[in-house]
Amino acid sequence: xxxxxxxxxxxxxxxxxxxxxxxxxMAAGCMSSNSQGVKEALDxxxxxxxxxxxxxxxxxxxxxxxxxxxxxxxxxEAPGATVEVQTIGKGPLYEKxxxxxxxxxxxxxxxxxxxxxxxxPQHPFFTQQFSIVLANSGIVDPERIxxxxxxxxxxALHDVLREMTPKEVVDALIKSGLRGRGGAGYPTGxxxxxxxxxxxxxxxxxxxxxEGDPGAFMDRSVLESDPHAVLEGMAIAAHAVGxxxxxxxxxxxxxxxxxxxxxxxxxxxxxxxxxxxxxxSPFNFSIDLRIGAGAFxxxxxxxxxxxxxxxxxTPRPRPPFPAxxxxxxxxxxxxxxxxFANVPAIIRKGADWFAGIGxxxxxxxxxFALAGKITNTGLIEVPMGTPLRKIVEEMGGGxxxxxxxxxxxxxxxxxxxxxAAALDTPVDxxxxxxxxxxxxxxxxxxxxxxxxxxxxxxxxxxFCMDESCGKCIPCRAGTVQMHHLLAKILERKATLRDxxxxxxxCDMVRSTSLCGLGQTAPNPVLSTLRxxxxxxxxxxxxxxxxxxxxGHSSRTTTPAPQPAxxx
Amino acid sequence: MAAxxxxxxxxxxxADESATILEAASEVGITIPTLCHLDGVYDVGAxxxxxxxxxxxxxxxxxxxxxxxxxxxxxxxxxxxRKYRRMTLELLFAERNHxxxxxxxxxxxxxxxxxxxxGMDHVRYEYTFPRWPVDNTHSLFGMDHxxxxxxxxxxxxxxxxxxxxxxxxxxxGARSQVISxxxxxxxxxxxxxxxxxxxxxxxxxxxxxxxxxxxxxxxDRTKLEFIVTAREKxxxxx
Numbered sequence: 001x002x003x004x005x006x007x008x009x010x011x012x013x014x015x016x017x018x019x020x021x022x023x024x025x026m027a028a029g030c031m032s033s034n035s036q037g038v039k040e041a042l043d044x045x046x047x048x049x050x051x052x053x054x055x056x057x058x059x060x061x062x063x064x065x066x067x068x069x070x071x072x073x074x075x076x077e078a079p080g081a082t083v084e085v086q087t088i089g090k091g092p093l094y095e096k097x098x099x100x101x102x103x104x105x106x107x108x109x110x111x112x113x114x115x116x117x118x119x120x121p122q123h124p125f126f127t128q129q130f131s132i133v134l135a136n137s138g139i140v141d142p143e144r145i146x147x148x149x150x151x152x153x154x155x156a157l158h159d160v161l162r163e164m165t166p167k168e169v170v171d172a173l174i175k176s177g178l179r180g181r182g183g184a185g186y187p188t189g190x191x192x193x194x195x196x197x198x199x200x201x202x203x204x205x206x207x208x209x210x211e212g213d214p215g216a217f218m219d220r221s222v223l224e225s226d227p228h229a230v231l232e233g234m235a236i237a238a239h240a241v242g243x244x245x246x247x248x249x250x251x252x253x254x255x256x257x258x259x260x261x262x263x264x265x266x267x268x269x270x271x272x273x274x275x276x277x278x279x280x281s282p283f284n285f286s287i288d289l290r291i292g293a294g295a296f297x298x299x300x301x302x303x304x305x306x307x308x309x310x311x312x313x314t315p316r317p318r319p320p321f322p323a324x325x326x327x328x329x330x331x332x333x334x335x336x337x338x339x340f341a342n343v344p345a346i347i348r349k350g351a352d353w354f355a356g357i358g359x360x361x362x363x364x365x366x367x368f369a370l371a372g373k374i375t376n377t378g379l380i381e382v383p384m385g386t387p388l389r390k391i392v393e394e395m396g397g398g399x400x401x402x403x404x405x406x407x408x409x410x411x412x413x414x415x416x417x418x419x420a421a422a423l424d425t426p427v428d429x430x431x432x433x434x435x436x437x438x439x440x441x442x443x444x445x446x447x448x449x450x451x452x453x454x455x456x457x458x459x460x461x462x463f464c465m466d467e468s469c470g471k472c473i474p475c476r477a478g479t480v481q482m483h484h485l486l487a488k489i490l491e492r493k494a495t496l497r498d499x500x501x502x503x504x505x506c507d508m509v510r511s512t513s514l515c516g517l518g519q520t521a522p523n524p525v526l527s528t529l530r531x532x533x534x535x536x537x538x539x540x541x542x543x544x545x546x547x548x549x550x551g552h553s554s555r556t557t558t559p560a561p562q563p564a565x566x567x
Numbered sequence: 568m569a570a571x572x573x574x575x576x577x578x579x580x581x582a583d584e585s586a587t588i589l590e591a592a593s594e595v596g597i598t599i600p601t602l603c604h605l606d607g608v609y610d611v612g613a614x615x616x617x618x619x620x621x622x623x624x625x626x627x628x629x630x631x632x633x634x635x636x637x638x639x640x641x642x643x644x645x646x647x648x649r650k651y652r653r654m655t656l657e658l659l660f661a662e663r664n665h666x667x668x669x670x671x672x673x674x675x676x677x678x679x680x681x682x683x684x685x686g687m688d689h690v691r692y693e694y695t696f697p698r699w700p701v702d703n704t705h706s707l708f709g710m711d712h713x714x715x716x717x718x719x720x721x722x723x724x725x726x727x728x729x730x731x732x733x734x735x736x737x738x739x740g741a742r743s744q745v746i747s748x749x750x751x752x753x754x755x756x757x758x759x760x761x762x763x764x765x766x767x768x769x770x771x772x773x774x775x776x777x778x779x780x781x782x783x784x785x786x787d788r789t790k791l792e793f794i795v796t797a798r799e800k801x802x803x804x805x
Binding site: 295297312316317465466467468469470471472473474476477478479480481484501504505508511512513514 | 611612613614615618626627629632633650651654655658659661662691692693695716717719736738739740741742743
């Protein structure tokens with residue numbers, strides 16, 4: 001494979017384009033509401049209408065507005081022309097398409113009409129998106145490498161291998177300001193530089209695709225919609241740090257992502273884009289999949305590496321950090337799916353272009369999975385620094401049925417709840433940390449006024465308790481006691497002393513746990529206590545507080561009619 | 568091999584760069600409480616009792632796995648550390664059924680001793696009273712999961728000192744437990760060499776030699792110590 005071959009594949013793919021492209025979402029969200037059936041019906045309808053030479057029905061990845069799936073978008077040009085990448089995505093986006101209504105969509109190509117409703121393309125949900133990671137999502141066919149190559153795929157890998165030294169690649173990453181998208185936001189370039197500088201005959205690159213935060217599905221969508229971008233990003237990283245073997249650690253709960261990755265790896269190998277002597281350079285790189293067996297803690301990097309090695313997936317103390325001694329005690333670069341997916345675009349369009357997006361300390365874009373009490377659930381990608389209000393109220397359309405947003409939970413079980421009063425905060429790593437939450441991997445769960453914050457805290461604590469690996473005592477036994485205390489509060493059996501005990505445990509578990517899971521497990525409690533303390537106090541036992549007890553005005557100003565000590 | 572100088576609790580100390588804070592401290596007679604650490608066996612940093620404060624480092628560091636560094640200012644004892652250590656012990660006592668009065672290891676128990684020395688006079692957390700079984704199927708030893716604190720010393724000596732690989736951990740979180748082979752009765756294990764190192768290493772009464780009753784447990788820890796020191800000093804290599 002040389003660059004001419006790559007260009008030839010792209011040209012051939014472009015030449016084969018038809019004037020009309022009907023794209024049908026084949027990502028897990030829409031597939032769960034039978035988009036497979038829709039696609040088959042579309043194929044049949046095209047055949048029945050005799051439009052095969054004009055119309056291409058393409059299975060694509062996520063088209064973002066997941067709540068309205070299955071989604072189908074029809075782009076057409078004047079007869080004789082072909083649909084170019086630039087114009088794709090401008091046609092009507094049909095919502096909740098069924099196999100029965102699919103035929104009527106094909107009728108519209110011939111000038112007919114349909115009853116199927118289409119999304120408003122001028123809605124902020126679409127207009128405010130800024131796609132880097134999701135640029136190909138919903139456009140290319142994730143099961144055909146040619147489709148990715150036609151969208152400039154693997155060009156960045158070529159440039160890196162033939163025209164850039166590893167140091168130049170690392171420098172470009174540093175200059176871009178990209179920070180890890182897995183949650184902690186560690187500068188990616190710095191991590192690459194550390195691994196590159198560590199001398200070792202064997203190094204590894206690992207892609208962490210063990211996305212496990214409740215309500216988060218960004219990485220799954222990237223893998224299902226554009227798997228080659230992740231492979232290309234990993235290969236570029238491998239060249240930069242001097243690794244020859246990569247692993248993608250993907251959870252078994254993502255069967256479609258696994259199957260698409262397998263297909264993608266096979267196709268890349270066939271074309272010589274993975275393997276030995278890639279682009280006729282001395283660079284060798286292969287990627288293998290490792291399937292996680294359902295433990296949340298395996299998203300923690302040291303536990304993940306233990307699991308890849310076939311050991312029990314438990315974290316170990318750092319240092320040594322993976323960059324120094326990771327998988328099989330070799331220097332290991334470990335990044336998240338979204339981080340790798342950013343890399344080809346950074347190389348292709350330049351570090352300065354990327355650094356021009358976002359805020360001073362948080363560059364580029366971030367993909368968020370909108371879930372919970374919000375009208376438009378789905379995927380959004382916005383520049384860093386976009387105010388939270390714009391995301392949830394404008395793009396997300398606010399709470400459904402005229403409700404009011406009470407809080408937004410970010411960062412999953414390691415994150416916290418941001419109250420509605422702080423919705424004007426720009427979304428970047430540092431602002432969210434200041435609010436007592438974290439950026440996290442991108443899950444964004446919206447809550448309205450019917451949500452009880454103590455319930456939220458209890459839910460996440462139960463999650464952490466179930467997912468604690470059991471290695472260190474504070475996390476294993478501390479989460480059990482914190483969960484017990486939260487349940488006691490919800491049963492209205494707790495006293496002020498129980499609340500004190502809970503806060504004390506939060507501090508202890510945060511300060512003494514071995515890994516990030518335990519250290520951040522108290523965050524949902526701490527942040528809800530910070531912004532919604534009154535809800536906790538209101539749930540305390542009637543006799544828990546004497547008259548004038550601090551912060552409990554509602555009970556002290558209106559004497560309770562029932563006798564004290566009702567429990 | 569290079570020496571490092573630093574301070575522990577205000578005391579000027581020097582140690583080899585390969586030494587951990589725990590080793591350096593014990594050399595100068597400063598005791599840091601531990602439960603999962605066992606001399607001669609690799610450390611896992613799991614019990615979090617040996618956490619110490621190092622000036623300039625925001626996080627607490629486990630003394631057993633943190634190497635000393637030049638100029639480190641280490642504090643092994645503060646009100647905050649004492650509080651966390653007591654809470655850790657309280658959590659352990661509330662987690663399973665540690666009833667000293669009817670335990671073989673009564674007055675020979677590291678958990679009990681630590682509770683005394685660290686001043687844990689009562690448990691403020693609700694006891695969970697889990698139902699854990701006792702495995703008495705082995706001809707020489709027994710395993711009482713009610714007393715287990717999941718320090719994994721037995722697992723480590725079984726794999727890395729004896730090399731049998733009988734003991735393992737299964738499950739996660741509060742449901743994690745020490746198992747024999749493929750989670751089968753210990754007595755049916757084909758890999759167990761009956762060496763008893765697991766029993767010698769156990770800090771509590773979870774692993775015991777059969778035939779002893781309340782407070783009668785005597786661990787032959789010296790035997791284990793000899794084995795690991797002979798290893799370290801390479802006394803078996805001619």
